[in-house]
Amino acid sequence: MTVTDKDRDVLARTLWGEARGEGLAGMVAVAWTIRNRVVDGKDKSWWGEGYAGVCQKPYQFSCWNLNDPNYPFLSGEKPIPAGEFASCRLAASQVIDGLKPDPTGGATHYYATTMPKPPAWAAKAKQTLKFGHHVFFKDVP
Template sequence: MQEVDFDVLARTIWAEARGEGVAGQVAVGLCIRNRVEADLGHDGKPDWWGEGYVGVCKAPWQFSCWNKNDPNYACLIGAKPIPAAEYARAREAAAVAITSKEPDLTGGATHYYSTTMASPPKWTGHPAKRTVKIGRHVFFKDVP
């Protein structure tokens, strides 16, 4: 893994889950890792949600923090600083998510949403199975 992949993963974890505990931040990282490792069509072809950590994190409309209208975007692209201690914590969560050999605490999730949203997103109605709630995030995996 290149440093740019690790950095983008850590920035995404920071923006999506900085208010969560360690488990919540690692869970977001695991969800991203699950997307990176998935082969949606079992065909070896690129998946619609991107390839690799940078591609998955920055795929349009997948992780809202990378949308240009998101208030976190300026920090993600370096126009504003991320507080050093918060970024270091997100990097630690990213390292655990990438290297963990423990069972996936998200149950193989590839999607999540924050319970702070007014209502669950529309995609929760597609064939997806809720796997777990960790902190303020509810995790789902696709059902074949």
């Protein structure tokens, strides 16, 4: 699969929006969840095509929702602090380039523990990891 500069940038922006407070290991875990969707083995995946397509699939990663407070930063309307973004780019590159193993055990979903309650899908999915403020799952119905 060809990975474009846009794919790298959108993945890094998604990591900033979804996991910037989780440290490098937490961002790597979120990035692997996205990579697991990208490489799901299907010709035309429901998740979207490539990293940018998966990250920006409507209503999959809330930071890309137009009403999310992170969106002005992800869209470029406001600048992301350079130091924070450098960590996000590092995590994105490590996952895209296969330099870090998958700590999520094949997860395709996660939710933030800061949510008022877990999403309904989590009840029937297999939890693979709890790390920082995220809980990761696979085999989501």
